[in-house]
Amino acid sequence: MEALLKHLVDMTCQRDHVLLDTSVVTALHELVGAQQVRVHEIFRFRHELFLRPRVWIKDDKVISAEETLDMETSGEPINTYPFLVDGIKQRKNCIEQTADDGSQTLWLPVWLNDKVSTCIEVSSPTPYNSDTLHMIDGILSVYRNYQNILDYSERDSLTGLLNRKTFDEKFSKLLSCAMLEGTPKDQQERRHPHDGDIKQWLAVVDIDHFKRVNDQFGHLYGDEVLILVANLLRSSFRSQDRVFRFGGEEFVVLLRSTTLDDARKIFDRFRANVEQHEFPQVGKVTVSVGFASISTESPVVILGHADQALYYAKANGRNRVCYYDELVSSGELHSEVSNVTVEFF
Template sequence: MDSLLQHMVDMTGHRDHTMLDISVVSAVQELSGAAYTRVLNIASVGAQKFVRSRACIHAGGVACPEEPQDAGPGEPIAAYPDLERCLRRHDMRAESLGADGLRRLWLPIWFGDKADTCLEIAHADPFTPEALYMVSGIVSVYRNFQNLLDYSERDSLTGLLNRKTFDDQLARMLHAADADAGPAGAPQAERRHQNGEEKQWLAVVDVDHFKGVNDRFGHLYGDEVLILIANLLQTSFRAQDRVFRFGGEEFVVLLRSTTLDNARRIIDRFRGDVEAHAFPQVGRVTVSVGFTSVSAADSPVVTLGHADQALYYAKANGRNRVCHYEELVQGGLLQTVAVNDTAEFF
């Protein structure tokens, strides 16, 4: 009982989804004696669902978060037929016996009729009623606290992640980029070879002439435009990318591990989706986008400033276009005239 209470204290002491995931797999693993326990992310891309592990712990091991190893959304849910059937039926749990002899318990975390998180518990022995009761209690606490965290991290109008969450996740991405950059003294060419062409990217999106929308049609229709653009952002970008409402009519996207050409293609596809969308009453709406690579050498303020400068260039040169900061600088269209540790001036 003391161990259970301590795990509950640990779970509710976090203000971060990643640490909450680690706490719940640690609690379930210790209290159930499982072979391994995972938190799975369930993402929808169009009509398809994909599964990716977010955190995992094996017997005798230490719980750790699992970052995406590629640019894909994960494994097709067809690879998990019992979980797929469970989600389709809106069941609270499902059990299966794998070819490896392990029994797996699937516990979707339902919020209304949607589940984008699931616990997977693998055990060599059948699950007893007592174990199921205890694990279900842990999952209920996890679900409730995850809901509280989610509420604090999201914008109330659009449902996108908010500015505070962006600050945290950009700092984390910069830290990861610093770790990937290798030793401080490593030659730049060596680091480029190790990293390949894939990078992290930050894009700033601004709705063109949004003040005119509010002035002509009123704030209710303006809010509807923001909600519809938020929906287009979520469907246009990949499951592993993160989309934020930065404030007003401005949005920010963090794109994970992809090439410049692919980042440009994804961003321009979104721009085209907005241009082609028929907004009720308002009609045609466009967006301008500026984007830049995320580098460990730059602070969050400087990184965001680069994307902002590319955005301002796009808006000053016709709008409804996508501009890449590094290309503008290389082409002499933007010039950095002064720099310090926290800001650059143009």
């Protein structure tokens, strides 16, 4: 009982989804003797559902996909797991799968507002008894309730995207991980990365002439445009990427582990998706995008680079994607080097 209370206290003191996932994985591993525990994210990409591990245990050590920049984290089609698919269709809270060797896997969908975006996988060499299943159900209930509270605090109430406060936290964590991956050899290498290099990217997205939409059609239609653009952002980027509403008609995207050429294509595909979308009553809407590579410079500098590229895009025709380093190389923008240390926000 003392161990159970300790883990419940640990779960309910977290203020971050990754830490909450870590707490529930640790609790299930230690309290019920699970051989393997994984917290999966269920997400839709290009009209297909995928399953991607978010936090798991390996060699008695908890690993988070958020902190592992160099591994493949795109996930796999959920149809690979027919037991899970059938269980979700039947709206089950626990799906039991027993293998030929007697080992058992429990799939535990986490239902929030009649939707499931998280599933916990618990594997054991032998089936669990009723008392252990009852304990697992209790831990899952606490996890579900607290995840709902965290989700409410991390998301923008209108669009459902992650909010500005969450961006500050996620961006700082991403930069810390990037620092551990190593620093560039010199400023020149940082300024001109090779097109084939795998990097992280930050983009600032702004809806063109949004004030005109509000003035002409009213704020209700303006809000609908924001919601629809947010939906297009969700469908245009991968699960391991992160999309935020930064404020007003401005959004920020953290694009993970891709090359410059692919980053440019991904951002331009999103821009084209918005341009081709028919917005009710309003008609056509476009967006401008400015992006920069995430280096070892300060968060304010990186965000400023993407902002400069965005303002260049808006001042030079709108409905386009601009890359900061490219603008600097061509002389369209002038970079400013500063050795002043800036605290992030």
